[in-house]
Amino acid sequence: MWELIIVQPLTNLLLWIYDVLGTGPHMFGLAIILFTVLIKLLTWPLNASQVKGAQAMQELQNDKDWQAIQKKYAKDREKLAQEQMRIYREKGINPFASCLPTLIQFPIIIGLYQAIIRALSATPLDMLNLARTVYPSQNVENIIPLNSTFLWMDLGRPESIQILGFGLPTLAIIVAATTWLQTKLTMPATSNPNDQTAQMTRMMSIYMPLMLGWFSLTFASGISVYFIISNILGIVQYAATGRANWRNLLPGANKQTSPAKK
C-alpha cells in the first residue's frame, strides 16, 4: 500500500521531471528542487492554515476567558480540557491545524528518500526494484541510469567536503541552519511569559534543526537538498504573507514583548 500510494508516484514524478529537464549532470538535483517546489505549491493551502492556526492559538494565550479557565480549573484537568474544547468551538479554532502540514511532511520525506534511493539504483537489486516501480507510460530506457552528480555532491550518498583530511558535512550544517532560521522566523512574539505555545516553539527551534541535521548527516544528500529548498520556500511563504518575525533573529529577541504582526 505504502509502495503503491507513496513511493511509486513519487519515484515516477521524480523520473518524469528528470526526463523533462534532460539527463545531463546536475539535472537530478534540479529535479529534486523542482519536485520540492511542486510539493510546496500543493501544500501551500495547508501551510497557510498552519500559520493561521498557530496565530489563532497564539492569540488565544492572551484571551481573558482562556486565562481565566486556566486559573479556575488548574487542579481539574478533565474540566479544563472540556472548557478548552468549548472555547476552541466558540472561536472556530482547530487545535490540530498547526500540526497537520508537519505530519504530512513525514510520509513525503520518507517516500522521497525511498524514491531517491530507488531512482539512483546503486546496485542491481535497486535497479530491479526501479524497473518494477516505473509506470508503463514512462519511457525510462533512455534516462536510466540517472546521473547522481549535483554540484559537488553524489545525491545518493551522505555529503561532506574534505578539508584538511576532515569530512565537513556542509549540507547537514546548512539544513540545520535553515531549519533553525525557519523556526525562529515563524516563532510568534509573546507578552505572556507562561505562554506554552511559544515555549514549545522555542523547544522546536532547538530540536528540529538537530534532528534534520542528523538526518542529513546519515541519509542520501538528495534528501538534504529537499530539506534546504523546503526550508527556504517556507521562509519565503512566511515572508510573503508578512508573518515572518525577523526580530527573533536578534540576540535576546525571546525576551522582547511586542505583539506579533497580524
Place this chain on the structure above:
Amino acid sequence: MKTKKLTLFFLLIIGALILSACTGQPLISNFPGLTADAERAYLSTGSFVYAVDVTNGDELWRYPEDPDSELLYYANPVLTEDGQLLIGSVGTNHAFVSLDPATGNEKWSEPFSSAQGMWIASPLVFNETIYAPNSDGYLYILDMNGEQIADPILLGGALWSAPVTDGTYIYINSLDHYLHILNPSNGRLADPIDLGGAAPSSVTIGNEGVYVGSFASDVKFITPNGRSEVIASASDWIWGTPTFDSETLYYADLSGNVFSLDLTNNRQNWDSLQPDGPVTASLLVVGNQIYVTTEAGSFIALDRDGKIVWEKTPGGKIYTTPVLANDLILVAPYQAEFALAAYDADGKQAWTFTPDN
C-alpha cells in the same frame, strides 16, 4: 513545563527513530555472487565469501572470519589459473582482495582508496593482468600481485558487468548505454558503440563478434571493428548475458520471456515461452538441457524445443546465474531458507547449504 519539554524531546526522538526505521533499509543490498570449480563453490553474499564443498554442501571456509560492516561481497568471485580467488567489496570500504581458494587465506589486499564506487562487477584476468571494472566508471588494471600497473581508464557510467575477451580485445558493457572495446596490447579504446540502453551484464563471445542484450530490449551483434546490428528483440529489458551455444543464442527478459534464437537465420526457435516471472540470470546450457531461473523462485529445465523437462522451487527469489560444478547445477536463491542448493540433471536436490551464524 519541564514535563512538556521532556515529552516534546521524547516525541522528537521517537519521530526520528520512526523515520530512521522507515527509511533505514541497509544502504547496500544485492543478490549473491556465485562461481565454482570441480571441488568448491564460492558464494559471496553480504559480509562473507563462503567456500562450499560441492560434493556435500559443507562449509569449508569463510572470508573474513568476522564480519566487517564496511565490507560487503556480492560480485561473482573469479578464479585465476595461478590459484587466486579475486573479489572486491561492495561496502563503503572498497578493498579488493585475492584469496587462496583452498583455505580462504588472504594472499593480498588492495585498499583502493582511490576508487569512488563499488565492485559490483567481477574482474577479468587476461595475459596475467587483472582488469577490474568499478561502479565509479573506471577500469582498474592490476598485476597478479594486486599492484596497479597502469592508470585506470575512464569508460563512463557505472560498470556492473565483468569484462570479456575474445583473445584479442576486451569488451566492457556499461550502464552509460555503450559497449567499450579495449585493445589491451596498446591500451587503446575504440569508439564506444551505442547500445540504446544500459547494459548491466556482460557480452557473449560468438563467432566473429559479440552478442549484447540491454535495456533497449534487443540483442545486438557487434563485430570488433564496431559494426553493430540488431538481430533480435524482446518485450522488456534484457538483464542477463545471452548464452551462446553453437548456432543458438538463449536469452530472457524482465517480462519473463525466454527466447531461443537460431543464429543461422535470426529466427526464434519457439514462440512465447514465459515460465513465471522476470528472468535476470543468464540461462545455463548443459548437454541437451537449458536451465532457467526466475525471480519468482523457480528453477526450470527446458529441452532444446522449449518444453519443460522439470521444474523446482528452491524458494526465495533467484537472480543469480546458476553454475555447473561437476555434474551438479548450483543455484543461489536470494532471501530463501538456504543460500545455495545443488541439483542433478534430473532435478533431484543433492544438498543445500545454509551458513551457520
